[in-house]
Amino acid sequence: MLRFVVRRLLLLVPILLGLSIVVFFWIRALPGGPAQALLGERATPETIAQIERQYGLDQPVHVQYWKYLERTTHFDLGTSVASRRPVTDELAERFPATIELALAAMLFSVVFGIPLGFIAAKRYGTWLDHASLVGSLIGISIPIFFLAILLKYVFAVKLGLLPSVGRISVLIDIPHPTKFYVLDAILAGNPSALWDVLKHLILPAIALGSIPLAIIARITRAAVLDVQNEDYVRTARAKGLPPRVVDGRHIFRNALLPIVTIIGLQTGLLLSGAVLTETVFAFPGMGTWLVQAIRNRDFPVLQGGILFVSLVFVLVNLLVDITYALINPRIRVS
Amino acid sequence: MGLRRLWIVLPLAALALVLVAVGCGGKDKSSGGKGGTLVFGAEADPVVLDGALVSDGTSIRVLYQIYEGLTALKPGTSEVVPSLATSWKTSPDGLAWTFNLREDVNFQDGEPFDAKAVCFNFDRWYNFPAPFQNSNVSYYWQYGFGGGFAKPAEGSPGPSDSLYKSCEAVDEHTVQLNLNRPSSTVLSTLTLPSLSIESPAALQKYGADKGTADKEGVLRPSGTYGTKHPTGTGPYKFESWTRGDKLVLVRNDDYWGEKAKNEKVIFRPISDNAARLQALQTGEIQGYDLVEPQDVDTIKGDSELQLLERPPFNVGYIGFNQAKPPLDKLQVRQAIAHAINRKQVVDSFYGGRGVVAKEFMPKEIFGYADDVVTYDYDPAKSKQLLQQAGLTLPVALDFWYPTDVSRDYMPDPKRNFQAFAADLNKAGFKVKPHSAPWSPDYTDLVDGGKAQIYLIGWIADFADPDNFIGTFFQKPGPDWGFKNATISSLLNRAEAETDLAKRTSLYQEANREIMKFLPGLPYVHAKAALGFQSRVTGYVPSPVGVGGESFASVSIG
Numbered sequence: 001m002l003r004f005v006v007r008r009l010l011l012l013v014p015i016l017l018g019l020s021i022v023v024f025f026w027i028r029a030l031p032g033g034p035a036q037a038l039l040g041e042r043a044t045p046e047t048i049a050q051i052e053r054q055y056g057l058d059q060p061v062h063v064q065y066w067k068y069l070e071r072t073t074h075f076d077l078g079t080s081v082a083s084r085r086p087v088t089d090e091l092a093e094r095f096p097a098t099i100e101l102a103l104a105a106m107l108f109s110v111v112f113g114i115p116l117g118f119i120a121a122k123r124y125g126t127w128l129d130h131a132s133l134v135g136s137l138i139g140i141s142i143p144i145f146f147l148a149i150l151l152k153y154v155f156a157v158k159l160g161l162l163p164s165v166g167r168i169s170v171l172i173d174i175p176h177p178t179k180f181y182v183l184d185a186i187l188a189g190n191p192s193a194l195w196d197v198l199k200h201l202i203l204p205a206i207a208l209g210s211i212p213l214a215i216i217a218r219i220t221r222a223a224v225l226d227v228q229n230e231d232y233v234r235t236a237r238a239k240g241l242p243p244r245v246v247d248g249r250h251i252f253r254n255a256l257l258p259i260v261t262i263i264g265l266q267t268g269l270l271l272s273g274a275v276l277t278e279t280v281f282a283f284p285g286m287g288t289w290l291v292q293a294i295r296n297r298d299f300p301v302l303q304g305g306i307l308f309v310s311l312v313f314v315l316v317n318l319l320v321d322i323t324y325a326l327i328n329p330r331i332r333v334s
Numbered sequence: 335m336g337l338r339r340l341w342i343v344l345p346l347a348a349l350a351l352v353l354v355a356v357g358c359g360g361k362d363k364s365s366g367g368k369g370g371t372l373v374f375g376a377e378a379d380p381v382v383l384d385g386a387l388v389s390d391g392t393s394i395r396v397l398y399q400i401y402e403g404l405t406a407l408k409p410g411t412s413e414v415v416p417s418l419a420t421s422w423k424t425s426p427d428g429l430a431w432t433f434n435l436r437e438d439v440n441f442q443d444g445e446p447f448d449a450k451a452v453c454f455n456f457d458r459w460y461n462f463p464a465p466f467q468n469s470n471v472s473y474y475w476q477y478g479f480g481g482g483f484a485k486p487a488e489g490s491p492g493p494s495d496s497l498y499k500s501c502e503a504v505d506e507h508t509v510q511l512n513l514n515r516p517s518s519t520v521l522s523t524l525t526l527p528s529l530s531i532e533s534p535a536a537l538q539k540y541g542a543d544k545g546t547a548d549k550e551g552v553l554r555p556s557g558t559y560g561t562k563h564p565t566g567t568g569p570y571k572f573e574s575w576t577r578g579d580k581l582v583l584v585r586n587d588d589y590w591g592e593k594a595k596n597e598k599v600i601f602r603p604i605s606d607n608a609a610r611l612q613a614l615q616t617g618e619i620q621g622y623d624l625v626e627p628q629d630v631d632t633i634k635g636d637s638e639l640q641l642l643e644r645p646p647f648n649v650g651y652i653g654f655n656q657a658k659p660p661l662d663k664l665q666v667r668q669a670i671a672h673a674i675n676r677k678q679v680v681d682s683f684y685g686g687r688g689v690v691a692k693e694f695m696p697k698e699i700f701g702y703a704d705d706v707v708t709y710d711y712d713p714a715k716s717k718q719l720l721q722q723a724g725l726t727l728p729v730a731l732d733f734w735y736p737t738d739v740s741r742d743y744m745p746d747p748k749r750n751f752q753a754f755a756a757d758l759n760k761a762g763f764k765v766k767p768h769s770a771p772w773s774p775d776y777t778d779l780v781d782g783g784k785a786q787i788y789l790i791g792w793i794a795d796f797a798d799p800d801n802f803i804g805t806f807f808q809k810p811g812p813d814w815g816f817k818n819a820t821i822s823s824l825l826n827r828a829e830a831e832t833d834l835a836k837r838t839s840l841y842q843e844a845n846r847e848i849m850k851f852l853p854g855l856p857y858v859h860a861k862a863a864l865g866f867q868s869r870v871t872g873y874v875p876s877p878v879g880v881g882g883e884s885f886a887s888v889s890i891g
Binding site: 083086160167170171280284291 | 373378381470489554574608615619
């Protein structure tokens, strides 16, 4: 097991190196640069040259890349062009927000997705099954930002039940030692702040969780359908085991493998979905941060932020593989 | 509990949680009344709250509440009025400006505001260390005072370029600014929030100019002045700032002037335009800036919301490059002007927020001349003019327009281009379309004199004709491709003239000359708009935008 993990961890090095190259050169292929974005109408050839010199953008690209690599290996991601703060500081502020949102979305999709899929499989061919299929199809095909705007329009604008922007009401003041606002509110011992933070999470989590929910429901349904026709299930039933024991111990546990895989994969994807969701809900996480950075052509933020998101994605995948190996010993051997 | 029952219970529990949370909701209407709180939707977080180091609107909006300059603009106008200086005079040679300072003013940290404090600020700007000399950092100092630093870094302007020479504290409440050459724009320059007077004690105590260079020599400010301790003399003072969440200002109860109506102003960053509008509708914010043309009807149609329009402070125009024949012929330029149906474009494409331009600056700025030559839409006359110029019809034109850009004065350049091209084709021209992405290609092309006729425009930095026609025509540029001694000498004289009445008439004369010479065709001034809840009163939009809009007079009904 240890060898498996170490091997996978070592594989990270070429993956990240490749990613860093792609990101670095892709950003530089964008039209315009940080200087033009900063100066707008005021850009003159002289001022642009001045700023490019300051940020080392006047040097050959391979020199720039080498310097960037050197810094990055020292965990220094450079200084944001727009805010003039270290990228790592900004990352530390933004990342917890996205994690909180992604976890909330995942919770939503798992809590609703697995039961939905399970029930659909158990009631195979009934209207409930069809409804869940159609529902998950809609869930998969509806664009996140559209769903987000729709949810906001109904629940925030029309009904006035939930907040439409941000992570917490501006009139509530709590300290933020962890930057995970749910935790912060609990640590502050402030129940009304906790409610407020949770309320701010509901709509973004539903919007972001809709696609994983649909996918998890479908995979669960398929996996349960597969397993419940196995011989050992029939045997278990024939032995006269109560249905809920058969469902739990024999069907669900064996159907879990593909479900765990898909949950892991979707968790990684949530990070990219968060870009759109966060923008619509003005949720101050990685998504809004990166969108702003693209607008500003903020090279250091884009390089650092995208590389970090990729790293997280790769690590989540690794974690899924390890869990997979734990659940299914056959994987470890191969 | 059996697994099967768990399937049902878990989602139900989650659903219940949602419903409870929802039940605890309700429209956020708590903020209002006396001692109330105004929440304003900003586009982003400010960069820092140190005026000299920023030039973006989001920062300036906040700065204007905390800080004051020697002069200010009368709310809603571009007229310069006293602020921290009560009166001023210039020496006959225009090189020395003496300001009498308000005497009853303290900074928000309790330190006195006096002549020494003023000079401290000027000396700070003039002596900025190398990393602060970048034009994206100290843009307004460089722009307003001709650039120039005491110890210039490589590529930065030095003392010889500087308009500013020195600052003397004549006595406690009198300060004298010495200049290297006469300039009439000093008073309007000093209204810029970026040149506000900051507390010398706080600047030093919190290391405003301190910082370390990272491995690439990029400055990382290490002081906390601009992030935690901005200290000015204005009606609001800084309370707290959680990036991404909110920036809180609280009323300065020791303010020398009329105290702010609301106890707090909170700026909340919401970068998405649609999200700002929705937050306004839900009441999570009470106002926001930069309303998009497509949202105007939504706001106007909602009785709980209102739209406030800023007087226009920009110009959209078609530039003619006279280095590219036949545009060197006045008759050809006149023919283009008569060919274009400006009113139709302005009426159709600006969501009711455009005004047809008569000259290269809006009428809100002094020096505007009402009696310039005008060019009515008359395609027949265009053809006639072209024939008089000895040209065979149709006359070919290379017409450029930018892509990937939207400005108040040009929300959709391609649409403007198509309408103009159709007009020109009807009036004896044959338009060949060209386009390029706005930045950097298009602006480079135009500034480099490669385009024959082109769509472009300008958003002014401050309320002075020098910032419009001075910027365009005082010095010859490859984008225009002409030298006109009459126009540049009028503009030079106007810039140096310190008597406002004489300046005004010089600029009026210049505007008349310009429209006669027709170096380009101005066609629109566009208004920007803010959205507020109807119960918010007292916000006065300024032609200069956020740099002239105070929250102190705002109240919530």
